[in-house]
Amino acid sequence: MMASQDLLMDNWRLLPDDRRRFIFEQLTRYFLSPLLAVDALVPVSVSYFGQVLQTFDALIGGEWLRFVPGQRHVKLGIETPLPTELAGLAESLGLSSQEMRDQLSAPAVVDLPPMLVARSSVASDEEVIGQINLTTQVFRGNHFAYVPYKPTVLSLIEPRTTSLDPAAQEPWPAVLTAGQVVLRLASSHHYQVALKHRWTKAALVKQLGGFGFALPTARDYEWLLGGGFLQLFAWGNAVPETLPAYLPNRFGLTFPTQRSSAELTQGDEVAAAPYQKGDSLLKLSPFYRAAVAQPFEQQRYRKLVRIELN
Template sequence: MNPQQLNRPDWEKLTGEEQHLLFTQILRYFVNPLLPTTEITPVRFTVHGQSIASQTVMIAGQRYIFVPGQSEAQLGYQVTGQEVRLPQLWDDQAVVLEHPDLPERPLTTNQQRERYLMDFTTPPRTVPIHPLLVAQQPLPVGQRSIGLYSPGTDDFSGDVVAFKKVRQAVGNELRHAPRAINTPEMSVYFVPTVVLDEYQLRIAQPLPPMALTRELAKQGFSVLSPDEYEYVVSGGEPTLFPWGNKTLDQLPPVLPNRFGIRFSARQYTAEMTTDPLTWRGGWPVSGGRKNVEVQLPFSAFYDSGRLPGLGDMPLPQQVYHQVIRVSFEDDNI
């Protein structure tokens, strides 16, 4: 396997057959062999006229998409000066925007607006990003998927240790799927798959972020790092928002994404990263009455500098995307 072929633009030059061959090798060497892999299929995503071909797979009942790496990914947001002159972005009418940390200074000049964007986005930088397998759908921080279960046959494949704990907690009730089961120790959820009488088994336990990452690591998973989050959400594009530099009159339910990964456009959703002190997305740091306040949290580069639930910020829905990092020893990515 040539690691460089897993990076853009080399990946995009490959034929569908070559991509498929490399993808099957990734699954062989980087996915926990105890986890069932099914439905390996090619896929193509097009956002705003830009198209990228990739591969998808179901791992233990959850769909993952291959995101090619980039040896020199441009992250962070560089204010160009164009954004501060967009009336739609700033709502140049009744409400005066104030910097939440400098409330005595209304942001009325272009220089003040640039300061606002720079204060709440990460600085421009160039970083290496490893190729990734990213779960298409996020999970609430309180939940994790442990494998596939068939109540008719009582067969399970996945995290056997976690399944043993589930069995001890719920006993024969497990075969009553798809009804959710609640116990003092945990809650068990059954997510249907395309296979009849087969469910993705999820458990809900109140685990701190670091404990959750340790549990995920036992199955070979991680969560997005802060840099990986910016790369995946932005699709490798430097625009302020995933859809460009302007605001939208109405946000879609799911943010447009060139890699096909789903990120909620619902306000107050914060993404957990590998850094327990760094959460992405979230909530507007100021009043949230102007377009720029409402929509800036959906920028890939938004950084509120706040932790969820601390201070006067509301507690957002906390989610994470499971990932498998494709990293080679002695590679130069």
């Protein structure tokens, strides 16, 4: 059995490794659809500015999901008026204190549940269903979704040369497509298998819900990107000389700095915004709120499972 307290950050850190693994295995067994097998489970150590989080990843339906412990009474958002430190930072960003405040979420204290979270986001018109091994042609993931598209997938990964010399083998393209099928190279031996859909946000949410998944709320997103730290950016309250390719993250999730798409949240709020070179750095804050949402088809989504124990 697992205790709800063990799923909270402070308790989780104190658990022995075998206990953490047992709990994680139970979570993947009871909080997801039985149609989705756990195809791999690996321990992960995330280092973030001197802090270390021991957690786990699971390969489920072709995507890696990470366990993020919950935490109660988390302070999120930015106070009004701006704290002195942030008022000075606003000037560095070329904004007035009011302009900066208008684009940031209001302060709140929230309880964040434990979650299984996709490590990276997916285009809003795609559904990842599994992975295909290039050597064995064995598929791992949602077999019910895969069967109708199996001939298409196998035709895309036919041997690219008849030579027996491995050195003569043509490299696999990063992306292969045919009809609704999209294959993305996930490793030297695997393609991730996805299906294109012409659907709406409501249809996406319904499809996710059928397997136990959901979209994050705006507050979930703040927690996942910023880790619950009351600082304007994932790296702190400063303007960096250069930007890394990915935002530093307390949970080791993937948030690219250069991105053309926002990430979907449950409501109408846009908790993430596109950021291109030359844009205001404020768009990279966990607390940023875009004034106008991008069209659904231009956004991405990051699915998650909230762990609620009665």
